[in-house]
Amino acid sequence: MEGRQWYKEMAVYHIWPRSFCDGNGDGIGDLWGVLQKLDYIKSLHVDAIWFSPLYPSPNADFGYDISDYMDIHPDYGTLEVFQQLLEEAHKRGLRVFMDLVVNHSSDEHPWFQESRKGPESPYYDYYYWRPGHVGLTGRRHPPNNWTSLFEGGAWEYDEQRDEYYLHLFARKQPDLNMDNPKVREEVKRIMRFWLDMGVDGFREDVITFISKAPGLPNAYPKLPAANGLRHYSNRPAAYEYLKEFKRDVLDHYDCFTVGESPMTTPEIALRYVTEGPDQVLDEMIAFSHMEADCFLTDMVQRPFSLVKMKKAFSDWQNKLQGKAWNALYLENHDHARIISRYGSEEHHTESGKMLAAMYLLQRGTPFVYQGQEIGMLNLRLPSVDLYEDVMTKNGARIASRILPKSRVLKLIQQTSRDSARTPMQWTDGENAGFSTAKPWFFVNENYRQINVQAQEADPDSLLNFYRKLLKFRKEQPLVLYGTYREYRPKDKHFYTYERSYEGKKLLVICSFSAEALRWDAPEEIDLNQGTLVFSNYDMNFVIANGFTTRPYELRVYLFA
Ligand code: NOJ
Numbered sequence: 001m002e003g004r005q006w007y008k009e010m011a012v013y014h015i016w017p018r019s020f021c022d023g024n025g026d027g028i029g030d031l032w033g034v035l036q037k038l039d040y041i042k043s044l045h046v047d048a049i050w051f052s053p054l055y056p057s058p059n060a061d062f063g064y065d066i067s068d069y070m071d072i073h074p075d076y077g078t079l080e081v082f083q084q085l086l087e088e089a090h091k092r093g094l095r096v097f098m099d100l101v102v103n104h105s106s107d108e109h110p111w112f113q114e115s116r117k118g119p120e121s122p123y124y125d126y127y128y129w130r131p132g133h134v135g136l137t138g139r140r141h142p143p144n145n146w147t148s149l150f151e152g153g154a155w156e157y158d159e160q161r162d163e164y165y166l167h168l169f170a171r172k173q174p175d176l177n178m179d180n181p182k183v184r185e186e187v188k189r190i191m192r193f194w195l196d197m198g199v200d201g202f203r204e205d206v207i208t209f210i211s212k213a214p215g216l217p218n219a220y221p222k223l224p225a226a227n228g229l230r231h232y233s234n235r236p237a238a239y240e241y242l243k244e245f246k247r248d249v250l251d252h253y254d255c256f257t258v259g260e261s262p263m264t265t266p267e268i269a270l271r272y273v274t275e276g277p278d279q280v281l282d283e284m285i286a287f288s289h290m291e292a293d294c295f296l297t298d299m300v301q302r303p304f305s306l307v308k309m310k311k312a313f314s315d316w317q318n319k320l321q322g323k324a325w326n327a328l329y330l331e332n333h334d335h336a337r338i339i340s341r342y343g344s345e346e347h348h349t350e351s352g353k354m355l356a357a358m359y360l361l362q363r364g365t366p367f368v369y370q371g372q373e374i375g376m377l378n379l380r381l382p383s384v385d386l387y388e389d390v391m392t393k394n395g396a397r398i399a400s401r402i403l404p405k406s407r408v409l410k411l412i413q414q415t416s417r418d419s420a421r422t423p424m425q426w427t428d429g430e431n432a433g434f435s436t437a438k439p440w441f442f443v444n445e446n447y448r449q450i451n452v453q454a455q456e457a458d459p460d461s462l463l464n465f466y467r468k469l470l471k472f473r474k475e476q477p478l479v480l481y482g483t484y485r486e487y488r489p490k491d492k493h494f495y496t497y498e499r500s501y502e503g504k505k506l507l508v509i510c511s512f513s514a515e516a517l518r519w520d521a522p523e524e525i526d527l528n529q530g531t532l533v534f535s536n537y538d539m540n541f542v543i544a545n546g547f548t549t550r551p552y553e554l555r556v557y558l559f560a
Helices: 031-036 038-043 079-091 111-113 181-197 237-247 264-273 306-320 349-362 390-400 405-415 452-456 461-474 477-481
Strands: 010-014 048-051 095-100 155-158 163-168 203-204 256-260 284-285 297-301 367-370 485-486 494-501 502-509 518-520 529-536 546-548 554-559
Touching: 031 038, 031 079, 038 079, 079 095, 079 181, 095 181, 095 256, 095 554, 181 306, 237 264, 264 284, 264 306, 297 390, 297 405, 306 485, 306 494, 349 461, 349 554, 367 461, 390 405, 452 461, 461 477, 461 529, 477 494, 477 502
Parallel strands: 010 048, 010 367, 048 095, 095 203, 203 256, 256 284
Antiparallel strands: 155 163, 485 494, 494 502, 502 554, 518 546, 529 554
């Protein structure tokens, strides 16, 4: 089979460690907890785990602010426990990927602490330090007009060094200066450290931001948010640095890389992921399909548009076809829960199944986020102050300038990343079986209905549906390698697409509506010739080459 690779055939389970499972009874998820759940993970028919950051961190951005790249956060365990976990995972045929967060470190990382000291420090140029300007009135101004994605302006003045440093995210996340060859050597050292230990690859955090335009110019016209983006996103040097990492490190291991790249189009992604000698990443995490109910950021809401979502999926499917491999996902630690967004809480299991088949049967490597497989839903806390996430707090602060308090709360309830960060719902027992101690964060109150234990016992549960889909995908070259074709892209209620491979076809029909609607097969398809392989209701009649839908109905037909 052309271009066949292990990473194309795998499915990945994504763990946000703080909320997955607490093994040592302190209310915080950890590696001992993951060890207990390895058989569960394996039972999902996934082949790998991606860990959101496990490293020591002051947790300004829950692990995405790293203070030591070559150790494990004491909340999560030790290097020894991690090695044990790696061994146990490998024994079960599960690969392990780490999160590589090198666009920025924590301001508590020794490099940054040293860098503040001045020119004699070997770490002097590890970050973007600039003097800024002093105006006629004696007021100090930052070096340029860029804004951070998490907290106001992108520059913070540091008294000790008497200069500003750049932070594209929170103040406690200073950007590393990747133009400095010493910093790139550090990145390679980090990569080798984990790969030599047996780790199987990396998810690379905002990796297309690692190069900034020479001279750090002002951005015009000035945007209200993410001002400066074009001066730090997808610059040619980012590609060159990734090429260097590949040549010097990754090429020497059998490993996998997936880059995270906000606001990137398939055309841009192809520069990095087109298969061949110039490829620098195996896959790229797309964002456009997650913007069908918002504009650029989850916080700027608009009504869900199925047409927009389909366009985004098809755009990536079509443009990468035959050239590169997709990363498929609907949830991760950065987004609210998908049933609460694109599905229906009222039709929880049905819409959950429909959404699962909708993306798992596309061409690419699927990522399943913890709790997604049981259909965990958004958290709705009664006050904005109870939310923890730095981005949520920033969003609430900005929204408060223009919206009344009640609207801000509603917005946060709908969009906060904290909805994906509530403790995993294992049982209907105390603390949802996540911990014997008081959990570090709120457990969603629906845990009595939505939990792993209940769904294990029900052959028709969403959990078991995920298992069946993931197993089917792995066993069918048609799903793994078939071509993709969308029908009726402008239809506002149905997503219909087809996969084809060596004379076989799979037709995926998804209703995104609670209404009873008529779905008619495209002319060239005779539904009676197909075998129904997945559906989310019983009694799937076909009448006159079509059917009338039930809420969020899904049907998948195989034509062999
Ligand atoms: C992307 C990560 O997924 C997100 O959680 C984090 O806040 C930012 N990058 C900054 O590291």
